[in-house]
Amino acid sequence: MAHAEVHDHNTPLEYQSETGRLNILGFWVFLGAEIALFSTLFATYLVLMYRTGDGPTPHELFELKGVLIETFLLLTSSFTCGIAIHEMRRRNRKGLFIWMIITLALGAGFLGYEIYEFVTYVHEGAAIGTSAFWSGFFVIVGTHGLHVTMGIAWITLILIQVARRGLTPQTSAKVFISSLYWHFLDVVWIFIFTAVYLTGMVLHNG
Amino acid sequence: MANPQDSLSREHGGIPWKHVIGYILSIILTALALWVTFETGFSTRTILIIIFIFAFLQAALQLLMFMHMTESSEKKSKLTGNTQTGNILFAAFVAIVIVAGSVWVMGAGHGKHDHHKMDSKMEDMKMDGDMKMEHK
Numbered sequence: 001m002a003h004a005e006v007h008d009h010n011t012p013l014e015y016q017s018e019t020g021r022l023n024i025l026g027f028w029v030f031l032g033a034e035i036a037l038f039s040t041l042f043a044t045y046l047v048l049m050y051r052t053g054d055g056p057t058p059h060e061l062f063e064l065k066g067v068l069i070e071t072f073l074l075l076t077s078s079f080t081c082g083i084a085i086h087e088m089r090r091r092n093r094k095g096l097f098i099w100m101i102i103t104l105a106l107g108a109g110f111l112g113y114e115i116y117e118f119v120t121y122v123h124e125g126a127a128i129g130t131s132a133f134w135s136g137f138f139v140i141v142g143t144h145g146l147h148v149t150m151g152i153a154w155i156t157l158i159l160i161q162v163a164r165r166g167l168t169p170q171t172s173a174k175v176f177i178s179s180l181y182w183h184f185l186d187v188v189w190i191f192i193f194t195a196v197y198l199t200g201m202v203l204h205n206g
Numbered sequence: 207m208a209n210p211q212d213s214l215s216r217e218h219g220g221i222p223w224k225h226v227i228g229y230i231l232s233i234i235l236t237a238l239a240l241w242v243t244f245e246t247g248f249s250t251r252t253i254l255i256i257i258f259i260f261a262f263l264q265a266a267l268q269l270l271m272f273m274h275m276t277e278s279s280e281k282k283s284k285l286t287g288n289t290q291t292g293n294i295l296f297a298a299f300v301a302i303v304i305v306a307g308s309v310w311v312m313g314a315g316h317g318k319h320d321h322h323k324m325d326s327k328m329e330d331m332k333m334d335g336d337m338k339m340e341h342k
Contacts, residue, residue: 039301043308
């Protein structure tokens, strides 16, 4: 940081280094690719909507209450993650830690519920190999769940780095990028909630 | 203090209203989607159109209110904000083409018995083929 870059005191730390700025822009490009990745999984799920074969239908197994709890946990975690970034921009490291740890706890709660949901389905006779429909279901929801798992691990490691090195232009760019990733997981979940669960229940009802 | 028109400095206030409003609107949109799906008795097609509009609105809320998509890293230039927004809009376009295109081409999702119709059509075609074979 010995460069002659002059910054207004109000410029957020994550935008103060050239690397930070480029990494944030690059991460948005990565998120565009993630949208394309998830769109192929949504296409597969929707195309295979009625291919339940001899297995159970989603109408028989989907339970609204569990899905709503998962939705609420992830949406709230996205909100608390936003607050954490707000605190970081106020240079409040303690606030950043408190809200990020709440975010991770809510994310872990979401993951726990999802694992419980998967185990329940398998016990009721719907595993990944039961029918084309359930393959599509477990792949899309599982891919999202894997992203949440990676997000929790990644943010935990970044928080450890912030605890050791403090809030610098380097560490805060990392925190900001991981927050983009976490919000993006909620964006994907909005579409899973709508296209996988609500659509599945509507189409198999009629 | 900072110039209130500067989007990068607005974050310095005490209560992050942008986030609070985004969160409340997200909850309202989720509740409305549930209500439309289970309580209104609209046709399946109408329900699907409405809940997907709600999903896109809620995604836009996340991108704009929580993720600061339009925010640029340089104060004097809108370049990075515009690049980010353009990139995500293009990705959304690709996603819609992939999903709507696949569903349309594969013929599922239009009605519950579509695939039965397709099966019987295929059977007809097979029978036609058999008959032609016999003629030869």
